[in-house]
Amino acid sequence: MCDKIHYHKINVGIIGFGTVGSGTAHLLLENSAIIKSRVGIPINLAKIADIDITTDRGVNVPKEILTTNADEIIEDPNIQIVVETVGGCGFAKDIIIKAIKAGKNVVTANKELIAKHGKELLPLAKEYGVDFMFEASVGGGIPIIGPLKTSLAGNKILEIIGIVNGTTNYILTEMKEKGADFEKVLSVAQAMGYAEANPTADVDGFDATYKLAILSSIAYNSRADYEGIYREGIRNIGIEDIKYAEEMGYVIKLLAISNEVEGKIQGRVHPTLVPKSHPLASVNGVMNAIYIKANGVQESMYFGPGAGSVATGSAIVGDIIESARNVIANNTSRIPCKCISYKPMASIDDLSCKNYIRMKAKDLPGCISRISGIFAKNDVSLESIIQKFTESGYATIIWLTHEAPEKLINKSLEEIDALDVVEKISNRIRVL
């Protein structure tokens, strides 16, 4: 503890000079004077590694700091902090392990890696006494992991409800505002760069499960397994659902929700009807927001851009600054992993919530009575019903149930689906 080094500057190496890496480099250079004033000494962008060091990223970095060899960063004894912005779980994982073992403090935006391999990487960082920070992995530039670990650390977290995927929030917002259907909006989003050519990670909810697993692990002090999170994407959301939800006072959002139920973590990602009065209801376009219920602060929400080059760079540079402070004070691994308890993941079957159900039925006498009879038989009580005549002989019926256990909703839907008067159960969306 007595070998405290007096640093004159902190050296940072960035591995991965893509969107996030270049945003990070931009901020480190652009705000260097401000950053120095807040840290006490300069933070120096010492090296950047990428397989492509010729493409112009619009950031004016000296040519001599560019390298194609990541090891030049990991093995440089003068570099204290390594930023990984490569992405994925292959090379990124390898270099992070190497960096930790070389005694480097690591900052990353890699949600997939943290969600899938955090259980190995975090204890390793603790073992080597280095910082392993990942504020940028959830909510882009929004400070959320920092607040959970510090300002909110005196709270028992009761529930996390997040809009954590900008692509799907953009698509749902556009569907609502333009009245265009999912496929059409998706292709526009792809053309604008808001959605990937292969959109499955976003639209099928995988990305959101990674982020929810990360937030939940911190919030409940237990490793939340992303594979135990119920997942349902937005492909099945129709324009009609958005319209009927609107009529009933709701907007449809892809939410990532978790809470603790009898010692288990209940995690779920699915389209959700959100009351218009809820703070999350007005979070539109590519913006993200995380709403947190806790026994101290009661409720709080964190809003901002969930992605983007400098926005995500902002979170990375924030982590760099915190780690630099720790390096200077010989206090790295200041807030190590606190997943000290093992709480299993609850099944979606343990959930009880309100449901929105849209179906197409034959316009025959007794139809409503037969369907509602099945709900009644299964102890599912109803909050409201809307019936619309869509085409001759058929009606669209929207049911809004009161809170009911998942199993009883599923059983009711199975039985209703078997009725001859019911043409099709078009959609079922959970309600916040």
Added chain:
Amino acid sequence: MCDKIHYHKINVGIIGFGTVGSGTAHLLLENSAIIKSRVGIPINLAKIADIDITTDRGVNVPKEILTTNADEIIEDPNIQIVVETVGGCGFAKDIIIKAIKAGKNVVTANKELIAKHGKELLPLAKEYGVDFMFEASVGGGIPIIGPLKTSLAGNKILEIIGIVNGTTNYILTEMKEKGADFEKVLSVAQAMGYAEANPTADVDGFDATYKLAILSSIAYNSRADYEGIYREGIRNIGIEDIKYAEEMGYVIKLLAISNEVEGKIQGRVHPTLVPKSHPLASVNGVMNAIYIKANGVQESMYFGPGAGSVATGSAIVGDIIESARNVIANNTSRIPCKCISYKPMASIDDLSCKNYIRMKAKDLPGCISRISGIFAKNDVSLESIIQKFTESGYATIIWLTHEAPEKLINKSLEEIDALDVVEKISNRIRVL
């Protein structure tokens, strides 16, 4: 640096057992196991001092830790962290100075004290190498000072726009929703405990200037003088203003706004027309929110309860936890005051913004032409005009100007007021 002590627990003393003090005590006790897991060792509520130790605060604290003598806390060598929840600038200031000089780390919610005496207290804490933390002084339980100092520290902050006073936000929300006037809503708010018997600190904007001074000092790394912040309360807001604003697509909020203009800090607290699409527009009732523009994160917003016993306690306990981590690591004063530059406060005269102006004029030919002629002569261009006939012979005219310098707006209003056709300039409200 080698005299690192191995702590088995961290002892906390609370001075002031009122609303915030008891909320803090409640959370420390209620969440002790969670707090221990996040800090590594227990945080022990060792003593509470108050002049009144007989009233039941609804918190089950052992009688033997209560004392009427604050010195018993300050002079206790086993106490590492002192929480000041007395309020005001008299006794509170004295005990904080004593505590700092005794080597205690200090946590407070006292915005008035930080705004008025931070310039003495913060350097003193730095000199004695102790933590001096005040997350609870702005936005109650909302993490905002922490994020500014850590996650957002890589940003140049461009603008702060806050709803930081719950009382006035409650009043404005009620006026809008119930259509009741200021005086009536104020008396209801007083009866419900949302407003003080002497409401001036809230409704005249003093409280908001303290909070804005604190946030601005951190954001711009310069001591922002609260006396240099332009201040205007909500007493002059009429029901008509709220209605006309609504018609034009705005809501009226008491905002605390600051930014940097040519090396100066422009700070202002005044009622403001906020476009309905802005994230702050839907922050209602006693809730607070702080919206931050910065060159990294672009935009972000922090929302939650701006007051309340356990909500404010949440912020205090967060600070206690951070300070405890610093104590354990022998790293107190980890993020000392960074007000390293001196930026003077800009005058409101340097402002240029849109304005809403409501006036009562005689319904005579040429009236609009004469008034608009004065705006034109003063280079104030107009975005929209609404004219309503209120009583026989008189009209209410609402002008929405384009962005114009404060001086030209004031000069125009002076000249318009002198017109014989103008009965009264009823209100002028700046637009975000």
